[in-house]
Amino acid sequence: MNRDFAPPPRYRTLWISDVHLGTRGCRAEQLLDFLRHHDADTLYLVGDIVDGWQLKKSWQWKQSHNDVVQKVLRKARKGTRVVYVPGNHDEAARPYCGLDFGGIAIRAEAEHRTADGRRLLVTHGDAFDGVIQYAKWLAYLGDSLYTAILELNRGFNWCRMKLGLPYWSLSQYLKHKVKNAANFIGQFEAVLADEARRRGFDGVVCGHIHKAEIRDVDGVLYANCGDWVESLTALAEHADGRLEILAWTAQPGRAPHDSDEALPLAEPVAAKGKTACAS
Template identity: 40%
Template sequence: MFPKSWMTLAQRPTGGATMRYRACWISDLHLGSKKAEAKLIYSFLKKNEFDVLYLNGDIIDIWRWKQAGLLKAKNTQEHINVVQRLLKLAKKQAQVHYTIGNHDEFLMHFLGEQHSEREFGNINLSERVTHVTASGQRYLVLHGHQFDLVTRTAPWIAKLGDRGYEFTFWINRIVNRIRRRLGLRYWSLAKFIKSRVKKATMIIGRFEESALHYAREHGYDGIICGHIHNPEIRLHDEGPAYLNSGCWTDRGNCNALVERADGSIDLIQWDGEREILLKSTDPERDGVYFPTLEELNEKPTKSVNEPLQTV
């Protein structure tokens, strides 16, 4: 039998597969580009509730808008729906923070020379922000391109690399079209390359080291970023934790970091209906399955190490 707190959550009137998060971090939506999973992004924002929502950079892909002009008509409304949902959340439900990335760096002009935080339409716009968890842990939140040597020193190479990334997704679409016809499940070429190519893993490793060094030097308990499209929770016996919220440009990812009521942070994947728990800052909950409200309203057959409580 599930603990009482699960039942309390199930009785909430929102219905569907809704979860409530004390805080949530999503990044690299790349709205405006063909690779943005706009439908999945919208369903995540629609079916869940947030006390605080962090949009951690590259939410809008201005690089793509400059190259392609307007979005294709068939995709435009899906992307607009996401923007409208974010504005509605900021107005009626959540405290929304937008930290600027490299693909939406044009927004830095609104911060002025001092890069001070500004508010636009109930959304707090900044370069970085500090989040304090329910357990008192201090996390630095920023997109992460600040730790990417190529992006900082040779932006033209970064843009060239982005073209290569687009080509990878073009191949990925063709491969998965064939796989669907053969009755095979979705397969991510981008994820395969990152996990198998030695140079890619070295770049990711250097990025993590730079981010952790900065967090350590400034006295943070952890750092939360995006940018490299590689979702992760990495804890250390001594020193700050490294968390990366991944991206929403590949059905094989669609990740978010979410804070539970007890202050622990989980890395999840969204499949359109429910969250899939991948990793947690709470070792006892690593790999534990979190059921949806629909499943809770049925006869429960599973148990969990630690219940999700409302906040």
């Protein structure tokens, strides 16, 4: 197979969230490939990078998970500014917010100023999720159900791959089609945008709900990095301040989640709603 490709672009900023290292659902091989072929002046790790919730139940730490950690540390050593904003699944890191370890700055939240002058609040987003804040037992239950859906989805897509069919996500389908889930996502986006507006920011970058998005919410930029369990996406800022979502891509006709050979490809995903990339 011809692996020739143009030199990858260097971005001003990359945001990655919801990797969930330490779980079977984590697509560490794909993320490692993405990190090998995408560089940035600043890399934000926007929470749930390591899944402490699942690690308490069972140990699913592969060599590829170590490789991702080492790759991030290597980028930091080579001059990339790395900022780690812990989420609810890696909340054990929150007591260390304000400290720097191995060239990685751990912060409860961060402020990012784009090349075109916009001030963005960077936060994982769980602080604005009422389930996490007021019914954590329900969040644990939801996490277990999500893990079960991923297991079911894995077997289903193995069959689809054998039939030459593309990957199909049950959890994403449920998020988009189930009314309560759709309402939750819409409310989450609105609450995050309102918080950014209240604090004088031009926009917010978050993770948490595993749904990559760039859109305008009543004049405020809302951007979500997505995840590295299913959507395999990152948020990128170009040198001129434009934002776009990058999606890791596998070989044509193969499910990216089940491919055994990662390719250095990433495709932009169109933003929805009012132009948020260059406002």
